[in-house]
Amino acid sequence: MMSRRGFVSSAAVLTGAAVVSGRIQAAGIPEAPTTRTTAMQPPVVPSSGPDYQPVATLNGWTLPWRMNGDVKEFHLVAEPVVREFAPGMKANLWGYNGQAPGPTIEAVEGDKVRIFVTNKLPEHTTVHWHGLILPNGMDGVGGLTQPHIKPGKTFVYEFELKKSGSFMYHPHSDEMVQMAMGMMGMFVVHPRDPKFRRVDRDFVVIMSAYAIDPGTYLPKVSEMTDFNMWTWNSRVFPGIDPMPVRLGDRVRIRIGNLTMTNHPIHIHGHTFAVSCTDGGWVPESAQWPEATVDVPVGSIRAVDFLADNPGDWALHCHKTHHAMNAMGHNVRNMIGVNQRPLAGDVRRLVPDYMPMGSEGTAPMAQMQMPLPDNTLPMMTGFGPFGPLEMGGMFTVIKIREGLAANDYKDPGPYKHPSGTVAYEVEGPTPAPAKQSPKSKS
């Protein structure tokens, strides 16, 4: 786990370091914190400057910074990383500061920021600050607004944060490949007025998709549609953190999408509205009540809701394939065919063969089928009542009484009040339903 406190205090020594306006010596570059963990790091509560509710990045962290005069300095390092999607599967990606996606950048409306970007990739890169209003030369479009950053080099971006909201950063240099390899992160600018659209819990998710053949580690970067790893913060269920929430909290979930298709994110048990896009805050007069928010590619939707309904509430992409893990997408339906005795034989010939069930696929979630190396079962995760039969873009909002502010530990399974769970009728099921004759009127 990395420590912001340690970083800030050691960084404080550098506060007065010489900065040549417009030209900085390598010695003046701030430290680049990095992490190897995929566990969500505690939100970084501001200890000075304007107050704000810090965000919690699922399976991720916030990038520490140092003050240099009145400028917040950050350091991103673009580099190859190994990312665990869920226990049992890792991928060779490109990311920032040890992980993919990169750390969330948090700052405050009106801040001046200086962001150092070091390129440790085998090819050139840049960083585009998606949605931010800045001078043209800081926009990060390689070839158009700046030279590409060559391997081994460090570039400096400097701008003022003109408005609060939810933004992203990602390369604008060999863009298709670099995003398909996982390079992206969120950039949250908090309002200078701490009361503006304030919430109690503020979660961050960025969506990416990968095409990784079973048993392999490297995404196929030219794939356009047939992805098999649909991820939140480059994690898949059951590897995605739950969202612990205190009953009565105002909750925000900021969801960015850098895949190749829309993701309709469905929240159970609550009605919500989009409060913010990557373009800014949506006026109340323009908000729609929603049960599912369709997040377009290259966009962010921050949704706000009141957590007034206690329990374990599913939150997932409603494209059913996106709430599953790796599988073939052009498989014959074997409903009605008993094929289990054949599976071993076939797999000797076709190592990534995964049979579909003859009574549906639910029984497969409970079998212990041998899988290719580095491959997750397509439906996994267990809840208090049995297998969840979901994977991919799925997690659970856990709304409980009495959680402490900024406590994001998993509170365990929900205890339902008596008589509030769907229940089985006693005794044998009655005879087949009466067939109403067509002629009967």
Next chain:
Amino acid sequence: MMSRRGFVSSAAVLTGAAVVSGRIQAAGIPEAPTTRTTAMQPPVVPSSGPDYQPVATLNGWTLPWRMNGDVKEFHLVAEPVVREFAPGMKANLWGYNGQAPGPTIEAVEGDKVRIFVTNKLPEHTTVHWHGLILPNGMDGVGGLTQPHIKPGKTFVYEFELKKSGSFMYHPHSDEMVQMAMGMMGMFVVHPRDPKFRRVDRDFVVIMSAYAIDPGTYLPKVSEMTDFNMWTWNSRVFPGIDPMPVRLGDRVRIRIGNLTMTNHPIHIHGHTFAVSCTDGGWVPESAQWPEATVDVPVGSIRAVDFLADNPGDWALHCHKTHHAMNAMGHNVRNMIGVNQRPLAGDVRRLVPDYMPMGSEGTAPMAQMQMPLPDNTLPMMTGFGPFGPLEMGGMFTVIKIREGLAANDYKDPGPYKHPSGTVAYEVEGPTPAPAKQSPKSKS
């Protein structure tokens, strides 16, 4: 045709039946009406309780209920069904109460409902009540909020309808497979105030997509993108009911989407606005004027418009492939190549071969090409002026003067007033258009 009247009166005998709070004997389960017809059943006008405008489910029906004390009791039976997509093609699906999709559930804001779900599938299932606000244990997420319902068992869901609007029901158990097999239905909660957002005609459509190889009957349940049956209420044009509407009616069409992609539904001749999502009613200040509404996956868009323009108005998905029936999607373009003499030879080798036309494909709609068994022509349906050359997600809104309220019989072709139809110029077409020279300024 099934009869609500008969059902309600026989059910009335059971009104006082013993119900063990939280535990019900099998003998107390209400009858499960079922139907074999794909014809739209007349809307169920309320005979008691609050007044409301009942919905008309295209090619479908509303599930009858019985009162048990102050509770409305419904009974859904999950089971294998045979669904006719259009005359000439049937599919082996999974559905509810004899059809797929299941019957529409209609009730009123504030109602207490008790819904029995009997599982006659070969694998376990659950029912999730999409968009409804209810206790966590009634949310229907197998493994998370309840045990899965095993084959042969019946479960009970009980909750109060907290708000009016347009909702859905579908499994949350082996979800990808069970929805790919057709399991879904709409759940309409009418406002307690009969005047709130009242309309004169209220249609219900739920969209699903299937991958069924030509000549076969079973959907490929692991298909992610390459579907060939794009359906409304598991029907394709010309098998989809028209929408008869009286000139001057306020019309609502509630469209749910449980496919794997957005469907942009285009309505000809009228401007409309989204009045309701699966999250609730959209305030007027937030409504957009639209000619096409993009319905995201896992979402509902109810659109309202004034039927002030008489005639036959097309209503269809604007993704052109979705307004077609089965065809291959990676076929070489034969425009300019005469291949008709070869089609028979090729089909002896490749039974599902369908050639593309050498002058476009319109001439094919008029040929009588032999097709594989259980396969529809890709472009079908005839109108008063010839072949429509559409299939899939397409139907016609028929706006006429003088229809009776709640009369949904097809009024036949529109009689255009004189001089209001596009017409052919008399005489030979003039010489080729003059080519404006590039140099001319």
Next chain:
Amino acid sequence: MMSRRGFVSSAAVLTGAAVVSGRIQAAGIPEAPTTRTTAMQPPVVPSSGPDYQPVATLNGWTLPWRMNGDVKEFHLVAEPVVREFAPGMKANLWGYNGQAPGPTIEAVEGDKVRIFVTNKLPEHTTVHWHGLILPNGMDGVGGLTQPHIKPGKTFVYEFELKKSGSFMYHPHSDEMVQMAMGMMGMFVVHPRDPKFRRVDRDFVVIMSAYAIDPGTYLPKVSEMTDFNMWTWNSRVFPGIDPMPVRLGDRVRIRIGNLTMTNHPIHIHGHTFAVSCTDGGWVPESAQWPEATVDVPVGSIRAVDFLADNPGDWALHCHKTHHAMNAMGHNVRNMIGVNQRPLAGDVRRLVPDYMPMGSEGTAPMAQMQMPLPDNTLPMMTGFGPFGPLEMGGMFTVIKIREGLAANDYKDPGPYKHPSGTVAYEVEGPTPAPAKQSPKSKS
């Protein structure tokens, strides 16, 4: 280049030509202007009638008309065309009046229009006026509202423009094939009140997608998802016109989508709002601030923004594959594998083989790889700082001080004020970032 001035004056002679109400002789058909250029034609500033800001169609033009009494007469000719997508690649398409897409039709709210449509295709066609409110018989749905227009015939459409806004025209006859071949155009109706939602620059883009195998010329018209030419006005970057804009201008970009998927259009450096759909003007109370607008299929989004940030701002589809030119989509990732020596050998066997780079694909943009005939490099276009590594749906908004009104000439590269471009740190890059130990708290 075609001349509106010349057309109008020669057409004036015909103003009194005999028009049989409801039946027109071939001799009365107006001239059909045509063009062979793909360069953007200057906007047609109105010289009589209500004032309005004319639109600029990227790589396109506005269809001239003649007055006949109080009716504006236009003539569209549906015909095979050759369209250059960018220098180095041409396609055999179907279009209107010499190009695909067809010319933009511009008129004014309240105008009476008469549009002649001559069919020079090998199969029948019709024209549907998407979003316009008109009599049912003028709606252009072949078979439903009119007979199809046979090859060699000319049909007449007549209607009044009931409302202002952004609309489209396209066939409703063998619709999938004819749109896949490029048949479409925009139809802009200006408000009668010249001050209503007035802007200073008004650009028109219609999006279409094609599946054209490398080395071939004809789109595969039955393709549903795997397109490789994602175009604006049937052009791809670097063949797409830039958008010159004067600093301080109010800018509108009207974007129509007739592909098979949503396109999220991202504008750099500015926040915008949707002001108009194909259904009409969006009230201010309902507008959202956006950095990316997701344009659904069969829809138009007109976005308005204030050009208050000078520079070269990228405008592109944020689906990364759509900002690339032709490539295979199921290619193995070769990052880490040196394959360049093999490329020639493989291409002798597989003529359209394009290897992916072993250090990413950016180095490929700078190599001069031999390509199949009539095929564009997948990443092309050069800016002031080097290769842009983009293709497809990409162009640049060039915001400059001091441009003249209605001057759309490319103003050349932006001159950045001193100290406003991201810059390289001097000296060697420091040692690898310190790895924060997991145990450190």
